[in-house]
Amino acid sequence: MGTDVFSLDGRIILVTGAFGLIGSRICRTFLDRGASVILAGHDARRAEAVREETGEAHPQSRFRVSTVEITDPKSVARCVSDCVEAFGRLDVLVNNAAIDAKFDPAHAAELDAHGFENYPLEKFRKSVDVNVLGTVAATQAALRVMLPKGGGNVINVASVYSEISPNPALYEDGSGNARQKPADYVATKSFIPNFTRYVAATYARRNIRCNAIAPHGVFHGHDGPFLRNFEKLSPMGRMARLDEMDGPFVFLASQASSYVTGITLLVDGGWSAW
Ligand SMILES: NC(=O)c1ccc[n+]([C@@H]2O[C@H](COP(=O)([O-])OP(=O)(O)OC[C@H]3O[C@@H](n4cnc5c(N)ncnc54)[C@H](O)[C@@H]3O)[C@@H](O)[C@H]2O)c1
Structure with a gap:
């Protein structure tokens, strides 16, 4: 490690x-x-296109593009062993994959138009499979290769909805048919902070750190009432820029956070502060 932590x-x-x-x-x-x-x-x-795009800016020797189905432990184990085969070990796992119904224009059709009282259990089960069991399976597979190498680092991606409920006022569009962030997302993301503490506490003496990052509202072409509501309800008066995710992830992935484990770092522009 150099002087730059x-x-x-x-x-x-x-x-x-x-x-x-x-x-x-x-x-x-x-x-x-x-x-x-x-x-x-x-x-x-998309794998080939991602490989090409990534190769335009970075040496081929420093990345691999792989596909994984995180609900399938065999697929997850294969992905982790591809990593070990290519680079000899795994230092940091970022559990970022999730089902996340978005409020940007491209995802409008996927949103909860049912109301929680009629929300299909099947959708709930799917989110449990991906957001909960997928995170567990990936963490297990990573720990199995990290522990024999003397340590590692797991970063889970939570959400502000891991900590608080969605505010219905954010989703009010003036039509009387306000859609809501689905409960399966809120419930499955709520699992992340305590799972993070569990992994942190269980493996701290074996040189494994585990933390979570809880973003809220990364801007991606949002418009209309949702954007206006967000700006009104957010203490900082705006959504996050995508580049504002960089610092928190680099902090937790690097030695800068060497004495940090078990936390959920809110990156929410103060949304949960009032
Ligand atoms: N974008 C935001 O504003 C925001 C806010 C809070 C939390 N988050 C969290 O950040 C993370 C990334 O979100 P994003 O905004 O980039 O969403 P995204 O939908 O663009 O990315 C999620 C990725 O997970 C993958 N995925 C879904 N099911 C999978 C499966 N079964 N196996 C493997 N991969 C699967 C999808 O293909 C997708 O590429 C998620 O955990 C999300 O909950 C995002």
């Missing part, structure tokens, strides 16, 4: 959900700061 030189980092909004951003950031990265995405059709 935020350096990621030589770190081997595996990111799930790597083809998504936050995942693709932080993979680039980790590569820019010297890490070797496994970009573990979901959609196999």
Whole structure:
């Protein structure tokens, strides 16, 4: 380690959900700061394009593009062993993949139009499979390779809704048919902070750190009442810029956070402060 405690030189980092909004951003950031990265995405059709885009800015020797189905422990184990085969070990796992119904225009059709009282249990089960069991399976697979190498670091991606309920006023669109952030998202993300504490407490003496990052409202073309409501309700008066995810992830992935374990770092512009 050099004098820059935020350096990621030589770190081997595996990111799930790597083809998504936050995942693709932080993979680039980790590569820019010297890490070797496994970009573990979901959609196999996108893998080649991601490989090409990543290769335009970063040496092929420092990244691998892999696909993973996090609900399938065999797929997860294969992804982790690809990492070990390519880079010899795994230093940091970022559990970023999730089902997350978004309020940007591209995802309007996926939102909860049912009301919680009629919300299909099947959708709930799917979110438990991906957001809870997928996170567990990836963490287990990572720990199995980290522990024999003497340690490691797990970063879970939570949400402000891991800590507080969605405020219905955010989703009010003036039509009387306000949609709501679905309860399966809130329930499954609520699991992350205590799971993070469990892993942190269980493995602290074996040189494993585990922390979570809880973002809220990363701007991605949002508009209309949602954007206006967000600006009104947010203490900082705005959504997050995607690049504002960089600092928290680099902090937790690097030696800068060497005495930090078991926390959930809110990156919410103060949303949960009032
Ligand atoms: N964008 C935000 O404003 C925001 C706010 C709070 C929390 N988060 C959290 O940040 C993380 C990333 O969110 P994002 O905004 O980039 O969303 P995103 O939908 O762009 O990315 C999530 C990725 O997870 C992948 N995924 C879904 N199911 C999977 C499965 N079964 N196996 C493997 N991969 C699977 C998807 O393919 C997708 O690429 C999520 O955990 C989300 O809950 C995002």
